[in-house]
Amino acid sequence: AQSVTQPDIHITVSEGASLELRCNYSYGATPYLFWYVQSPGQGLQLLLKYFSGDTLVQGIKGFEAEFKRSQSSFNLRKPSVHWSDAAEYFCAVGPYNTDKLIFGTGTRLQVFP
Amino acid sequence: NAGVTQTPKFRILKIGQSMTLQCTQDMNHNYMYWYRQDPGMGLKLIYYSVGAGITDKGEVPNGYNVSRSTTEDFPLRLELAAPSQTSVYFCASSFPGGDGVEETQYFGPGTRLLVL
Numbered sequence: 001a002q003s004v005t006q007p008d009i010h011i012t013v014s015e016g017a018s019l020e021l022r023c024n025y026s027y028g029a030t031p032y033l034f035w036y037v038q039s040p041g042q043g044l045q046l047l048l049k050y051f052s053g054d055t056l057v058q059g060i061k062g063f064e065a066e067f068k069r070s071q072s073s074f075n076l077r078k079p080s081v082h083w084s085d086a087a088e089y090f091c092a093v094g095p096y097n098t099d100k101l102i103f104g105t106g107t108r109l110q111v112f113p
Numbered sequence: 114n115a116g117v118t119q120t121p122k123f124r125i126l127k128i129g130q131s132m133t134l135q136c137t138q139d140m141n142h143n144y145m146y147w148y149r150q151d152p153g154m155g156l157k158l159i160y161y162s163v164g165a166g167i168t169d170k171g172e173v174p175n176g177y178n179v180s181r182s183t184t185e186d187f188p189l190r191l192e193l194a195a196p197s198q199t200s201v202y203f204c205a206s207s208f209p210g211g212d213g214v215e216e217t218q219y220f221g222p223g224t225r226l227l228v229l
Contacts, residue, residue, distance in 0.1 A: 009153075106155060
């Protein structure tokens with residue numbers, strides 16, 4: 001079955017610390033992978049996406065993610081977290097030419113000063 | 114352009130009432146979607162549309178209806194509201210993937226619905 005797992009429901013980090021949010025997927029075909037961020041009371045904003053090519057993908061706001069096919073993972077990283085990064089982060093996987101994204105349950109990030 | 118807009122932002126309904134959640138996009142996207150987001154859960158696809166006049170069910174379509182008379186608009190209809198429909202509803206749009214065109218879904222700000 002196709003699925004996305006975000007093992008960490010809630011993560012707390014100090015401002016300036018590094019961050020890694022985990023995402024594992026189960027998908028029968030070539031996956032197309034996305035990370036979205038949702039700030040409180042807001043809609044989802046695309047951070048980055050992986051379709052093909054270089055497995056290290058750069059996104060907005062200083063985020064990056066690495067696709068590891070052997071581990072079925074697409075972890076999101078940021079070297080130094082800012083207080084404004086506090087939000088909920090969703091990993092999603094989808095096929096190429098249809099539109100049924102499968103979302104993980106999200107990871108809530110809290111940032112302490 | 115405004116992207117994806119949704120109205121209303123918040124609504125309280127009584128059980129059995131009906132309402133329409135509005136969604137409009139100005140990016141000339143062919144594909145549009147409706148999701149619901151329940152607390153502690155990811156997004157679940159309710160309905161989607163690949164173009165004007167074409168709609169299809171997603172994962173959780175029961176209790177909802179949609180129509181797509183224009184490229185820009187994709188309203189979601191709740192006919193007999195139930196407490197189980199208390200959720201946050203997100204509309205999204207995208208170009209279709211394929212032929213080397215990358216597909217990214219763009220989301221609206223959401224409509225928070227409370228059914229009492």
